[in-house]
Amino acid sequence: MAAGLVYSTNVFLKHHIQRTYRGDVHHVWCSEEFDSAALARYASGAGVPPSSNPVDIYRRLKDAVKRGDTHDEKIEAQKASLASLAVKWAEAGEISESDRVDILYKVNKGPFDYWRPLIYVIPRQPIEARLERVSADQCAGLGPEFIVRDLRGNEFDIIEP
Amino acid sequence: MLKTLADRPEAEQARILSAAVDHLLPRPSPEPELAGEYSTAVDALLKEITSQRIKPTTKDPKAVVFQVLNGELRRLLLDDNQTRAAKARLGQRGDLPAPQYRIELDPNFRLGPRRRGITRTHVENALYSPDDVQHLLGDRFADSGSLSAVSLYIKRHANKMRPQDSYILLVQTRRVQDVQHVSTAWSIYPTEVELTDAKTPLDMLKAFVRKYGVDFYIGERKADFVLYEAIPLVQSGAQTRVFHVEHKGPLETTQLFRQTAGVVEVAVVYAIDMARYWSDLAQHGVKIS
Numbered sequence: 001m002a003a004g005l006v007y008s009t010n011v012f013l014k015h016h017i018q019r020t021y022r023g024d025v026h027h028v029w030c031s032e033e034f035d036s037a038a039l040a041r042y043a044s045g046a047g048v049p050p051s052s053n054p055v056d057i058y059r060r061l062k063d064a065v066k067r068g069d070t071h072d073e074k075i076e077a078q079k080a081s082l083a084s085l086a087v088k089w090a091e092a093g094e095i096s097e098s099d100r101v102d103i104l105y106k107v108n109k110g111p112f113d114y115w116r117p118l119i120y121v122i123p124r125q126p127i128e129a130r131l132e133r134v135s136a137d138q139c140a141g142l143g144p145e146f147i148v149r150d151l152r153g154n155e156f157d158i159i160e161p
Numbered sequence: 162m163l164k165t166l167a168d169r170p171e172a173e174q175a176r177i178l179s180a181a182v183d184h185l186l187p188r189p190s191p192e193p194e195l196a197g198e199y200s201t202a203v204d205a206l207l208k209e210i211t212s213q214r215i216k217p218t219t220k221d222p223k224a225v226v227f228q229v230l231n232g233e234l235r236r237l238l239l240d241d242n243q244t245r246a247a248k249a250r251l252g253q254r255g256d257l258p259a260p261q262y263r264i265e266l267d268p269n270f271r272l273g274p275r276r277r278g279i280t281r282t283h284v285e286n287a288l289y290s291p292d293d294v295q296h297l298l299g300d301r302f303a304d305s306g307s308l309s310a311v312s313l314y315i316k317r318h319a320n321k322m323r324p325q326d327s328y329i330l331l332v333q334t335r336r337v338q339d340v341q342h343v344s345t346a347w348s349i350y351p352t353e354v355e356l357t358d359a360k361t362p363l364d365m366l367k368a369f370v371r372k373y374g375v376d377f378y379i380g381e382r383k384a385d386f387v388l389y390e391a392i393p394l395v396q397s398g399a400q401t402r403v404f405h406v407e408h409k410g411p412l413e414t415t416q417l418f419r420q421t422a423g424v425v426e427v428a429v430v431y432a433i434d435m436a437r438y439w440s441d442l443a444q445h446g447v448k449i450s
Contacts, residue, residue: 020256076227077186083234084182087175098250104239105247107231111258 006030006122006131006146008156009057011078013114015158017103021095024153028120029134030054030146052145054119061117068112075115082107122148122156163213163233165206171237177202178234185226252339255296255312260289262341273413274346276450277442279330284343287316287332295362296336297429298389309389309428310336311417313362318348325352326445331365333415333429345415347433353441363388370431373438375408379418379425387430394423404430411435 008030018026035055057074064072083104090100106114124131127148134145166174181203210229215222239247251257264285274284291314298309312334320326329349334341347369349356354372359365367386374385380394380403394401403425404416413435417428439449 071221071224071228073221073224073227076224076231080182080227080231080234081186083231084179087179087234087238091172091176098246101239101243101247102251102256104235105244105251108235108239109244109248109261111260114258 004124006032006124006127007034007054008120008122009054009061009117010120011061011075011115012118012160013106013110014078014082015118016114017082017106019153021089021099021103026120026148026151026153026156028122028148028151030120030122030131030148032144032146034119058117058119061115065113065116070112078115079107116160119159119161120151120156121159122151126155127151162236163206163209163229165202165209166233175234175237177206178230178237181206182227182230185223185230249338253310253336255310255336257339259291259294259314262288262336262339264288264341264343266343267335267345269345270343274343277348277439278447278450279346279348283316283330284332284346287314287330287346288334288341288343291315292317293362297363309417309426311429312336312341313366315362315365325350327351328445329356329365331362331369333366335417344417345413348442348445348447350441350445353444366431370433373433373441375406375412375432375434377404377406377408377414377430377432378402379404379427379430385431387427389429390427392425392427394420394425396423406432408432408434411439 008028010026010028015026018024029052031052031054033053036053060072060074063069064075069075086095086100086103086107089095090097095103130148130150132147132149134147166177169177177199180199184203184207207226210226211222214225214229219225248257248261252262264281266281266284293315295313297311297313314332314334316330316332318328318330320328327350329351330346331349332346333344335344336342347366349365349369354365354368356365356368359368370386376383376385378384379387379392380401382392394403403420404414404418406412406414411434412432414430414432416430418425418430420426442449
């Protein structure tokens, strides 16, 4: 039987951009377990490695922001990803040219705590039909991982410890 | 500029950079892949970046590649003019991080808050490191621009030795692009003002006005606090009075409105009975200069 919640860790700026420029519709990568390391060794979610484990992503981002580590790979990847998405959204006519510039401004000139992690706690039942199981070759480990492409702002709670 | 991108139109450079980012991300992109069309260019670009920037001693090579790709997108799409325009646009919307606003004190600041001991430093602390901030509707009225773009900042000042003297500094500003023009500031003492139900800076301002505000008229309309309303003006006699107060005694009024064709568009208006306010400030050791 499916568990009642799924979890996702995302940076503040990604949430802000999706809320402001994408109609509060969020694309998230999520996991059935908040901390796969806390599970029994052979439990179903135990094979999610640190790079996809929500609590490990949270700790890593939090630590990078606290230390002001401007070269952290996860943060650099997020910057490039959001800049790249802004290009694609503008090209597709989904945001204006000035929105694209504004997103690039926030990505490049915003304060470093824009990269702080937020934990999304997502009740599973309302989104069950939209949970896409990530194919094994795309997963970082053996544990199950999911994508929701159109998670609405009112379908999850945010924890910012 | 990277050789792979040279001699290509800017839009194509951006697409290649974007496709290169997708190619490197460890998870499926939410958007359709562009890499197909540009797979050769992406491959060449990543090889060029790796050969130029990655040394055997580079600690985190993937971070460096992401950094270069984002840097190239920034070079292409965020020049100095676009940066200035974005800052102004975001500032007007109240969407700029607090420290990126420039602060200017309105001329009246010396006659009001400064006399009550509130300095520029107090204001800077509140604006650059607020405990809470609320950017009120900037687009309530068509073409009103900075007229109706009001921000409220609060900063708590705890006094451990004399808890009854702890107060909240509320700073009211008018946003003009990336400049915050400081209209006024109030020291609000929770021992004097009922703040139990005040959840936002605007709630705190309203609670403050409930305690110290006096009635005023805009045209024929009597009120003690008006926020974002269009009030019709009734022509009476030779001259129509837009704003007046009957209260006698020292007052500090905050008026932010404009008059258009028989209507007054109000951003925020209230009037404070300064005698009562000064009296309470004196209880907390504040001297009025």
